[in-house]
Amino acid sequence: DTGVSQDPRHKITKRGQNVTFRCDPISEHNRLYWYRQTLGQGPEFLTYFQNEAQLEKSRLLSDRFSAERPKGSFSTLEIQRTEQGDSAMYLCASSLNWATAFGSGTRLTVV
């Protein structure tokens, strides 16, 4: 394992459907983050886990979004009742201390 892995790379879904993304961080990294990036913008913070505990959530994370990291390893991000405005690149990152590595992202398109 040489990096942060995200699955799937691309997801096209119809408005109103639920989607779930997975992130596998670098194995020794205890911190895990989800970011969202839209066209022409930098990544925006969504939420942060230290081990299995979700310690911080952005106001961008509406109640349709839920993230879990049940065993302190991989994480999932679920979006319920998707809306067209949810179309974005969803990036996962992991870190140990201050070295943060990003995955390649999951590009979500809501049609």
Place this chain on the structure above:
Amino acid sequence: DQQVKQNSPSLSVQEGRISILNCDYTNSMFDYFLWYKKYPAEGPTFLISISSIKDKNEDGRFTVFLNKSAKHLSLHIVPSQPGDSAVYFCAASARRANTGNQFYFGTGTSLTVIP
């Protein structure tokens, strides 16, 4: 409110010359700064960082300068190479404020190095 700003959306430089990418921030609590490089269809890749206790950090062809009084940092790439063509993001965090290490990103500068 954009706390980290990159006011130049694009920059073109001749191969072998210096590339200077700029970044401004507004939050005086930021004490750790990073530059990331992003190729299309990939996630951001860490390039270089600087702590607020320093004003310069160098790594090979890449140097980051921090001017705390002006709340400004810049990335210098010398000499620029065609493989440096990518989008560069500036990011900042407030480590002492104990907010995890959430990073605030700028909107990016697309660098094109012309052979």
